[in-house]
Amino acid sequence: MNLTLIFDLDGTLIDSAPDLHAASNRMLAREDRPSLSLETVRSFIGNGIPTLVDRVMAASDLDKGERDRLIAEFVTDYNARATELTRPYPGVVDALRKFRDLGLRLAICTNKPVGPTETILDDLGLAEFFSAIVGGDSFPERKPDPRGVLSLAQELGGSQALYIGDSEVDAETALRAKLPFFLFTEGYRKTPAEDLQHARSFDDFNVLPRLVEEFAPVSAEEA
Incomplete structure (x- = not known):
């Protein structure tokens, strides 16, 4: 399967x-x-930095008129x-390497802007694994708007795409895009996992390649 x-x-x-968290406290x-x-700051993550700053401001009684400057x-x-x-x-690099070796197409759809995303991927040694990135500044609307993941699925081709994320926003994105969703349960989710629609869930990246293979087998010819 492609x-x-x-x-x-x-x-x-x-x-x-x-x-x-450190950046939030430096701001405060x-x-x-x-x-x-x-x-507390972890519970604010998931909808981009402007929303994170809004939530930190609200929790700290900061003047809303200073929002643009603070962001x-x-x-x-x-x-x-x-x-x-x-x-x-743990296990992310090994899983990504295995997927790449199988010839799977890998991409990122995040609400973080593309520039900082690319810098982080470079700094952490992850950039080599990904063929395309959609960030929070790629389209007028961010996740859970499905345009980002749909554009990546179309750009990279293949007969099937899966979306892998950790949050309510990611689950809604996949639902609106009509893509199977794999839920990483050790991220920043606030809602019980059973309340989020997903095809598979996992708490360890070492098991993700097996779950993907069981869900969408890759033949030897395709690998």
Whole structure:
């Protein structure tokens, strides 16, 4: 089967919460506000940096009139230090290497802008695995709008595409795109896994190649 795998980034391939947490607290320190816990900031992740900043502002009683300035400062600060603490989840590199060796097409659809996404992938040694990226600035609407994943599926071709993510946003994206969804349960999801529509779920990237093979077998001729 000519298969395309489309991945979310934050909370799926990489645990970026520590760097987003650090950037949030640096912003709060600049505004003379107390720090927030990692778990609190983690719960704010999933809809892009502007929404993250909105949620940090609301939790810290910051003036809404300062929103544009705070977002701009956050983006500049975060992008400069985005991989100080961020790492791929265990098993990610091995799984991506296995998929590449099988000849599968790999892509990323994230709400993070393309530029920072490319930088992070380069810094973490992941860029070589992906043929295409759609970011939060690629189209007028971000996920859960399905245009991004559908454009990747069309661009990379193949007879089937799967979307792999960790969150409510990802589950809705796959549903709206009418693509099978594989749920990584160790990311930033707030909703119980059983309440999200998915074809498969997994908590360890070491088992993902087997799950993909069981769901959409790749023949020796195609590999």
